[in-house]
Amino acid sequence: MANTFELITSTTVGAGGSSSIDFTSIASTYTDLLIKLSTRQTGSAVGYQFGIRFNGSSSGYSRILLYGDGVAVNAGGGSAETFARIAFTQSSTYTANTFNNVELYIPNYAGSAYKSFSTDGVSEGNATQIYSAGIYAGLWSNTAAITSISISEYSGSGTNFAQYTTAYLYGVKNA
Amino acid sequence: MAAGATYTPIATTTLGSNQTSYTFSSIPSTYTDLVLVVTGKLTTSAYDTALRFNGDTGSNYSRMVLTSDGSTVGAGRSNSTNIMYIDANGVKDTTFNSNDIINIMNYANTTTYKTVLSRSNNAATGVDVNVGMWRDTSAITSITILAMSSGTWATGSNFTLYGIAAA
Numbered sequence: 001m002a003n004t005f006e007l008i009t010s011t012t013v014g015a016g017g018s019s020s021i022d023f024t025s026i027a028s029t030y031t032d033l034l035i036k037l038s039t040r041q042t043g044s045a046v047g048y049q050f051g052i053r054f055n056g057s058s059s060g061y062s063r064i065l066l067y068g069d070g071v072a073v074n075a076g077g078g079s080a081e082t083f084a085r086i087a088f089t090q091s092s093t094y095t096a097n098t099f100n101n102v103e104l105y106i107p108n109y110a111g112s113a114y115k116s117f118s119t120d121g122v123s124e125g126n127a128t129q130i131y132s133a134g135i136y137a138g139l140w141s142n143t144a145a146i147t148s149i150s151i152s153e154y155s156g157s158g159t160n161f162a163q164y165t166t167a168y169l170y171g172v173k174n175a
Numbered sequence: 176m177a178a179g180a181t182y183t184p185i186a187t188t189t190l191g192s193n194q195t196s197y198t199f200s201s202i203p204s205t206y207t208d209l210v211l212v213v214t215g216k217l218t219t220s221a222y223d224t225a226l227r228f229n230g231d232t233g234s235n236y237s238r239m240v241l242t243s244d245g246s247t248v249g250a251g252r253s254n255s256t257n258i259m260y261i262d263a264n265g266v267k268d269t270t271f272n273s274n275d276i277i278n279i280m281n282y283a284n285t286t287t288y289k290t291v292l293s294r295s296n297n298a299a300t301g302v303d304v305n306v307g308m309w310r311d312t313s314a315i316t317s318i319t320i321l322a323m324s325s326g327t328w329a330t331g332s333n334f335t336l337y338g339i340a341a342a
Contacts, residue, residue: 004182004183004184004337005181005182031187031335032212062298062299063298064243064244064245064264064297064298064299064300064301064302065243065245065302066241066242066243066248066302066304073241073248074248075243075244075245075246075247075248076243076245076246077243077245077246077298079298105274105276107212107214107274107276108214108271108333111271113214113270113271113272114270114271114272116214116271116272116273116274116296116297116298117274117296118274118276118294118296120294135243135294135302135304136296136302137265137273137295137296137297137298137301137302138296138298139272139297139298139299141272172182172337173184174184174187174212174335174337175184175187
């Protein structure tokens with residue numbers, strides 16, 4: 001039987017850390033894409049968020065989110081943004097060895113419509129910092145097929161992905 | 176990496192014309208779970224997506240939703256409805272800017288009611304996480320995808336059903 005759920009590529013961040021995770025030359029042979037992340041940042045701020053860019057584009061991103069921080073549930077959103085912000089991530093302030101987990105699903109990534117996507121992210125650490133569980137609805141208002149994805153911390157604070165951060169890119173075919 | 180035949184497309188369709196619903200029928204019982212991915216738009220306005228299993232029009236569906244419209248959060252539920260609501264704020268509209276990802280667990284067993292966990296996303300209107308129940312012990316053999324309030328799915332809407340096999 002045809003293999004319709006395939007690992008396209010993966011990366012594990014080494015000892016030096018990395019400012020971004022980049023998937024390039026993504027083939028258009030799948031229907032949907034799924035990214036699974038397990039990450040932590042080297043910087044110390046609380047509340048780092050991922051910023052994703054498709055095809056290197058710095059325009060056309062919007063989002064609506066719902067998240068809980070252990071105390072309250074909150075809503076948020078934005079439009080005409082320069083990154084797709086998809087989840088919160090741990091920093092060096094958080095409990096050692098804790099990494100967040102994120103799933104990003106991008107249906108019809110190679111089609112000619114705008115690209116909508118879905119994100120679920122969790123960040124926990126058995127401590128009092130602001131950890132978060134959140135869901136995001138995202139949109140890239142661009143009709144181009146997605147051929148590359150770059151993931152970094154969106155604010156440009158200089159933080160890096162910490163060692164042992166992992167990212168997996170899967171392709172899903174509907175036939 | 177070969178993942179084996181554990182995530183298999185059962186059927187997919189892209190509508191060639193406007194229609195009020197679409198039904199996946201003759202769903203085999205050979206999988207453990209189902210995943211339904213909806214990337215569709217409606218012809219005239221924004222409405223919720225809803226499901227119906229095995230053509231059951233009885234008041235045998237319920238759901239609970241946690242939702243955000245970007246400024247406020249909300250929760251709600253619907254009891255004893257004749258369809259299973261999927262969306263609240265993450266509705267379908269007249270663009271292709273939304274999606275639903277719907278997980279239907281243990282769909283083929285004949286001893287328990289069926290539960291559904293879904294996510295609906297529309298970056299212009301909202302985001303939802305939804306849990307649904309169909310109070311019926313029958314194996315699910317068909318799924319009808321509806322748009323509420325007599326909404327009509329537009330040409331180009333895509334519905335794909337995957338089967339997840341545990342082994």
